[in-house]
Amino acid sequence: DIQMTQSPSSLSASVGDRVTITCRASQGISNSLAWYQQKPGKAPKLLLYAASRLESGVPSRFSGSGSGTDYTLTISSLQPEDFATYYCQQYYSTPPITFGQGTRLEIK
Amino acid sequence: EVQLVESGGGLVQPGGSLRLSCAASGFTVSSNYMSWVRQAPGKGLEWVSVIYSGGSTYYADSVKGRFTISRDNSKNTLYLQMNSLRAEDTAVYYCARDIMDYYGSGSFNDYWGQGTLVTVSS
Numbered sequence: 001d002i003q004m005t006q007s008p009s010s011l012s013a014s015v016g017d018r019v020t021i022t023c024r025a026s027q028g029i030s031n032s033l034a035w036y037q038q039k040p041g042k043a044p045k046l047l048l049y050a051a052s053r054l055e056s057g058v059p060s061r062f063s064g065s066g067s068g069t070d071y072t073l074t075i076s077s078l079q080p081e082d083f084a085t086y087y088c089q090q091y092y093s094t095p096p097i098t099f100g101q102g103t104r105l106e107i108k
Numbered sequence: 109e110v111q112l113v114e115s116g117g118g119l120v121q122p123g124g125s126l127r128l129s130c131a132a133s134g135f136t137v138s139s140n141y142m143s144w145v146r147q148a149p150g151k152g153l154e155w156v157s158v159i160y161s162g163g164s165t166y167y168a169d170s171v172k173g174r175f176t177i178s179r180d181n182s183k184n185t186l187y188l189q190m191n192s193l194r195a196e197d198t199a200v201y202y203c204a205r206d207i208m209d210y211y212g213s214g215s216f217n218d219y220w221g222q223g224t225l226v227t228v229s230s
Binding site: 030031032034036038042043044045046049050053055087089091092093094095096097098099100101102 | 214221222
């Protein structure tokens with residue numbers, strides 16, 4: 001199974017900050033990577049897929065990049081509604097789909 | 109509009125059984141891959157099972173032999189039969205629709221239900 005390692009596990013930031021979250025796969029996943037946002041008590045919400053493709057309706061301040069084993073999610077200018085937990089997911093070698101352990105983004 | 113509504117969660121004793129349902133609307137369950145993903149309290153997301161449109165099924169090692177995924181095409185509903193439940197199965201269970209990544213390979217989850225809580229405790 002492919003293991004996904006996210007970093008950091010948590011971070012504090014302020015409204016307007018630029019934030020980057022990293023996800024590393026245990027082997028190459030050829031951009032088969034999705035990012036999800038989850039708020040407390042809610043289901044995950046798809047943000048990006050194919051590493052860099054923005055899901056319809058997701059604000060353009062979210063972007064993704066990467067290749068091979070290393071991928072990043074960037075939020076260009078944090079908004080109050082962006083404080084949440086973010087997960088990466090690889091779907092290159094499935095089953096099983098595997099998720100990163102999550103990054104909790106908190107208000108500084 | 110795509111909607112997924114889970115039901116069937118609750119409190120069950122260790123060794124007991126429970127069947128979760130996921131009623132879908134706005135699309136056809138049998139034409140899609142469908143997954144169950146769970147989240148233990150305060151923990152991350154864990155994939156549990158998938159059923160392909162052709163009917164093939166797959167399970168996480170942690171539930172293999174105890175859980176069964178199925179669907180009822182006439183009801184457009186996905187199920188998860190959970191037997192021999194353990195304390196470590198305590199989690200919110202989400203059903204999710206899989207969608208193919210036509211830019212690469214594999215499928216990811218574009219729509220999720222609101223989740224149903226399963227608590228395994230004596």
